[in-house]
Amino acid sequence: MPRKHIFFDIDNTLFPTSHFLERADENAINAMISKGLRCDFKRALRELQAILKEKGSNFTGHFDLLVKRINGKRDTKIVAAGIMAYHNTKNAMAPYPEVPVVLMRLRDMGHCLHVASEGVEIKQWDKLLRLGLDMYFDKVHVTKKKDRTFYEKILKSEKLKGKECMMVGDRPDKDIIPAMQAGMYGIRVKRGKYAKEKGKSDKEIKDLRELPNIIEKL
Amino acid sequence: MPRKHIFFDIDNTLFPTSHFLERADENAINAMISKGLRCDFKRALRELQAILKEKGSNFTGHFDLLVKRINGKRDTKIVAAGIMAYHNTKNAMAPYPEVPVVLMRLRDMGHCLHVASEGVEIKQWDKLLRLGLDMYFDKVHVTKKKDRTFYEKILKSEKLKGKECMMVGDRPDKDIIPAMQAGMYGIRVKRGKYAKEKGKSDKEIKDLRELPNIIEKL
Numbered sequence: 001m002p003r004k005h006i007f008f009d010i011d012n013t014l015f016p017t018s019h020f021l022e023r024a025d026e027n028a029i030n031a032m033i034s035k036g037l038r039c040d041f042k043r044a045l046r047e048l049q050a051i052l053k054e055k056g057s058n059f060t061g062h063f064d065l066l067v068k069r070i071n072g073k074r075d076t077k078i079v080a081a082g083i084m085a086y087h088n089t090k091n092a093m094a095p096y097p098e099v100p101v102v103l104m105r106l107r108d109m110g111h112c113l114h115v116a117s118e119g120v121e122i123k124q125w126d127k128l129l130r131l132g133l134d135m136y137f138d139k140v141h142v143t144k145k146k147d148r149t150f151y152e153k154i155l156k157s158e159k160l161k162g163k164e165c166m167m168v169g170d171r172p173d174k175d176i177i178p179a180m181q182a183g184m185y186g187i188r189v190k191r192g193k194y195a196k197e198k199g200k201s202d203k204e205i206k207d208l209r210e211l212p213n214i215i216e217k218l
Numbered sequence: 219m220p221r222k223h224i225f226f227d228i229d230n231t232l233f234p235t236s237h238f239l240e241r242a243d244e245n246a247i248n249a250m251i252s253k254g255l256r257c258d259f260k261r262a263l264r265e266l267q268a269i270l271k272e273k274g275s276n277f278t279g280h281f282d283l284l285v286k287r288i289n290g291k292r293d294t295k296i297v298a299a300g301i302m303a304y305h306n307t308k309n310a311m312a313p314y315p316e317v318p319v320v321l322m323r324l325r326d327m328g329h330c331l332h333v334a335s336e337g338v339e340i341k342q343w344d345k346l347l348r349l350g351l352d353m354y355f356d357k358v359h360v361t362k363k364k365d366r367t368f369y370e371k372i373l374k375s376e377k378l379k380g381k382e383c384m385m386v387g388d389r390p391d392k393d394i395i396p397a398m399q400a401g402m403y404g405i406r407v408k409r410g411k412y413a414k415e416k417g418k419s420d421k422e423i424k425d426l427r428e429l430p431n432i433i434e435k436l
Contacts, residue, residue: 035352076339076340076343076358077343077346077347077352077358079340079343080340080341080343080344080347081343081347081352083340083344084344084347084348088309091306091309121294122294122297122298122301123298125294125295125297125298125299126298126301126302128295129295129298129299129302130302134253134295134299140294140295
């Protein structure tokens with residue numbers, strides 16, 4: 001097969017994002033309780049989830065509001081302890097175990113690897129650096145919304161044809177279907193909370209270990 | 219001696235701030251060079267210092283501007299690597315070696331310990347938590363500017379008299395003189411870049427180990 005451009009989603013494709021975000025929240029809650037948040041773990045988690053739902057994930061004062069609601073007043077020491085524990089957990093994040101070996105194999109096969117991700121470019125590079133995966137990728141493409149237009153823009157800016165490219169991700173709605181609409185080959189990793197969702201793809205895999213063989217046979 | 223309220227400055231009093239900030243910048247530069255910043259260490263450090271001087275320390279785009287100036291274009295991967303190395307260094311910060319033992323001794327003696335600091339309250343708690351010193355302090359008082367008014371406000375809000383209080387810090391202009399003007403006892407730690415500066419104080423010490431004895435004799 002000729003040199004291919006392979007695009008990867010990051011969250012829940014290269015590493016178990018949901019897993020780490022949950023652990024980060026849990027560790028933050030335990031740290032806040034140890035510094036004076038006056039409730040048990042279960043109630044704090046329930047309240048935090050309510051705040052996340054109410055305010056959205058871009059709100060920056062989740063812990064501050066949590067402390068205020070539970071203790072009846074603001075307490076910057078407790079909030080600082082929560083933020084520190086949250087970031088310490090996030091700093092410990094690691095890729096799915098097969099990922100580094102597979103990415104290296106794909107590079108050795110002569111392919112060019114990209115990231116195609118929803119979010120802010122510097123934050124995605126930060127994730128790749130923390131995961132120790134930055135060296136495998138030539139470029140990070142970001143967008144506010146992963147739709148057909150996003151994948152078409154990538155093809156145009158990189159001067160590529162859809163048939164030279166494949167997209168690998170866990171979400172049919174954001175990774176696979178719009179990439180296929182733009183002419184790419186869509187490989188769906190059936191893992192995490194979207195594993196059972198319906199949606200067409202060119203190929204379904206359980207984890208990334210199957211990728212080199214699939215690409216070789218194309 | 220009756221129960222005293224002892225106020226501490228944080229930076230360069232409880233831990234060698236300048237030392238860690240310099241290491242953080244140096245580690246950030248090395249990380250950025252390893253990810254593609256096209257210059258040697260010395261030039262990068264010189265350029266960064268120029269940017270810090272030009273833009274001030276509250277500017278948030280130092281590394282971004284550095285990469286743009288040296289490589290001729292923005293590169294979020296390099297910037298992300300710099301920011302990560304910077305924070306990893308800051309996360310490793312530790313107090314001056316004698317500090318935890320002295321603070322514990324002062325607590326055992328029945329004194330009440332506070333922080334009196336320029337900055338944002340949550341950031342100061344974050345420092346104390348990272349330094350492992352948060353448990354020694356009852357309260358963090360912050361201000362934009364450490365002048366006489368700041369110390370007078372503390373006395374008023376805590377319902378304390380100046381003679382019940384002492385302030386410990388490295389800076390004559392911000393820690394010692396204005397606290398003494400407000401009626402506190404001023405103990406100057408002669409350490410770091412202000413060690414040679416002139417300025418009166420009630421007592422001068424070389425490090426915090428002398429504190430318990432001084433306070434006992436008052």
